[in-house]
Amino acid sequence: MIFETVATIASFGGRLLKLKHAAKSTNCEMALNLYLPPQASNGKVPVLFYLSGLTCSGDNCAEKGFFQHSASREGIAVVYPDTSPRGLQIEGEDDSWDFGTGAGFYVNATKEPWTKGYNMYSYIVDELPEALFSEFPVLDSSSLGITGHSMGGHGALTIYLKNPDKYKSCSAFAPICNPINCAWGQKAFKGYFGEDQQDKWKEHDATELVKNFGRPLALLIDVGTGDNFYKQGQLLPENFVKAAEEATHLSGVTLRMQPDYDHSYYFISTFADDHVKWAAKYLL
């Protein structure tokens, strides 16, 4: 048994499992939510990974994101991981809401002391999926999609662009699209990699990665025009779309600017059906 099942909750005809496990890559116990749709009782189901944003855990979107609504109809499992290691006793890990605890940025830190466990890239791409597939054979390891919100949208885009053969679908809600050019990303990359590691920074910047992606893209990105973080220049979706269009004849990035929507779960829940259906096109 890799996972301890803390709770099993009926939701939209399926089961939401609150799980925890001892993770090697993050050097601590990690909690997550796994939604198994009703179809999981009758055979293998595709898996959609949802990566959360700053300050969130795997619980927020499982409660407020409304993904279970369409996942239960399409027959797709949804994994809601946490956003960082917790309780590593690293000095300063709880000092700010946009760095350290709750803000792992889906990278493997190369700078001390964060190398102690801030390896969310390896956790999300390798350790967590392998653990899930070994303990839940009903999850179809050959049909994976990835999506996320804000910092988790950055995670979804960069992880997809670095592993296009591993994931069949990708979408994002209000993603940080060009972290090396926004305050959130610069603070995180300076902390986890160091100020002088520009090449390392670019390895985790969706706008830089797409320049050399070299194959057709199919991405759905929603951003609210009332999103204060978009207005502050933290998301920069236009930079990503421009780079994608320059890099490929047809970029295949569907960027929808949603009038008046903010950065909250009210925005995510409104368009969750669309993103699950987007994933279903490629996973089913």
Add this chain to the structure above:
Amino acid sequence: MIFETVATIASFGGRLLKLKHAAKSTNCEMALNLYLPPQASNGKVPVLFYLSGLTCSGDNCAEKGFFQHSASREGIAVVYPDTSPRGLQIEGEDDSWDFGTGAGFYVNATKEPWTKGYNMYSYIVDELPEALFSEFPVLDSSSLGITGHSMGGHGALTIYLKNPDKYKSCSAFAPICNPINCAWGQKAFKGYFGEDQQDKWKEHDATELVKNFGRPLALLIDVGTGDNFYKQGQLLPENFVKAAEEATHLSGVTLRMQPDYDHSYYFISTFADDHVKWAAKYLL
């Protein structure tokens, strides 16, 4: 201006307004959420009142209940009021989670000191609707429905049974159906009315009220078989159904025992579409 608009949030194509106003019946400022569906831009829309349960405010269901999903499609406004007066400085009002603050039980208290403002019945039935209709002419005062959860399900059933000409639809999630025979209800009625006021207790007991309802009933009630409060005998839906069946040739109460569901918003959100569509049958 009766209401102050604290926030306007885009949600499922409509607008969620976070409002507050000085209420006479509760003798304090009351906060609420009002969801206006997209159809409200083109004319009057019916109104569904959702009454929350113990410890909740009007915010919980607006975030986690997903009524907006179907309300936006059906063209129904949803009102999410608070569950009690707050900050009245009554001794003991914050001492327990199931009495006082967050636990108004949708009655008008007759016992001191709660008479100071614990008049949630008058607030929900009279003051709040009148205030909303005067400030939001887009709300159709001739087409009202009422629903709720747990203590709010008790509120929805009793308010409907006492005012069948005011509300065209009624449903409930895991309602307290027979408060005079459960611990929650006995504690509340003892506190708000007094131990010796049995007639007053029966005036706010759905199972007692339905005995003399004397007209056809059309109610949808969902209860989860995994609901610990149901198992503890706090809800007693069977008592209500039995009384309804004895009182009318065809009770018209649709009680759905939902396998494994608990008492949480995971349960409410799963069946919110059904309850909005139930209301739409009568309101549209």
